[in-house]
Amino acid sequence: MSDVVIIGAGIHPFGRFDKSAEEIGSFAARAALQDAGVAWADVQASYLSRMYLPATSGARILRRLGGTDMPIVDVEAACASGGAALHQALLAIRSGECEVVMVLGAEKMPRGFMDPRMIYADWQIEMGMSLNPAYWSMRAMRHMYEFGTTELQIAKIAHKNHNNSVHNPNAMYQKAFSLEEILNSPLVCDPIRRLEICAPDDGAAAVVVASADFARRIGARKPIRIAACVHTIARYSADFRCPADSMSATAHNDGPTEVTAAKAYERAGLGASDVNCFEVQDTDAFCELEIYEELQLCPLGEGGRLIDEGVTEIGGKHPVNMSGGLISKGEPVGASHLGQVVELVAQLRGEAGPRQVEGAKVGLGHVLGAGGNCAVTILQR
């Protein structure tokens, strides 16, 4: 099977803007084309990753780049939408149908908690069970009870990500906070606090994906290989981050991150220890701690130790969320995974400036959300 590579990446900053989805989306798409040195007319298919934007947003945004008769398809898989869209590009190229594909993620979201009707039933909303952070917090509470994980360890993850964001001009918040400030910020759902949680916002990010042959023909600058791109849905009762009617107390299925990462590692022929840098779903700081365990960076229950030892800081053995993570970038749902991919491409090209992980060769992006949707992308230079 011939390789599929990323030959161009572009991003519109994440934040809140008085601009349309068409404006921010076409900005990121144009930036990716320019970076790739490819004309819009050379692109043979496009996928838009989005959750909150209306129908046919892909066509609405991308027709700004000029008239086209290519297929443009909107893809939705909640927080994993970007992984699902990138996976479609991979299939299109591997099938031989296309040589060059645009994958764009774009979103515009209102402030505050996400509209619950998107993912909850009416009775759950009426009974007060429609606050996404409540689910993340219940996982955190259980982890603290079983493994002795502390509120300080959770705060340390937010502290690390806010620190990293200072060097990311594309993040919504580019501000460091002390541990005291984080631990004194208001509780949203115990034990998770305001400065440990991500906010929905606007943003766009895009990559131009091509066959390795095409990249060679045009002499692409620093192509980055897609070693794996896997999207899955959680098995029965394996993830209570997604609202389920009830959870099993007897079935013990692996969680969606564990399952998706295992498949991605296998397809890439790599293990967690081979990955030099990670961008993961820190919708809240505890979520990142749990992901350390599920991505096999440490055994179950030892996520807290990893942050205590600085393993996941830039300069540590396995840096996580060099970009500042969703905690500081915000989560424009459709754009978040492509934003991770853009960061990893910069890292693997050695162009991440003050956020650069020295000598990074392999990077992993991870997203997880409603419905148990999970995606893992592994990139390699």
Next chain:
Amino acid sequence: MSGRRPVRDGLLVGNLETGEAVGLAGARCRACGEATLGRNLLCPNCGSEDVEPLALSAKGKVWTYTVVRYPPPGDYKGADPFRPFALGLVELPDGLRVLAPLACAPEEVRIGMDVVFQPRVRPDGVVQFEYALASEGTAQ
């Protein structure tokens, strides 16, 4: 008094008008053995149609919980004005965990605590449910 209805069809058993023997409806799969909340015609674990109704146990234990400190978005029908409340994932002896508000002061809740089902009748006649701390007399 009439017109009481469950917050979701197929979620409750018993007499909603009198409150007699009101509890959670459930289903057990004869193929894989999983118990699930509410009336179910297909097993969400294995897909089997061989599913039988099951009245779920009233008593359970708090498996995990949180305190919701901001008004939930959407058409929330809880206390107005909003008061922070505990939300618990309650493990029932039938082999499942059910999410519900806990009817007690949030600071009283601990993981492992015994709780008991209770219906809550809203002013609009809709019957929803919550769990209360099991007192000495009721816990057996």
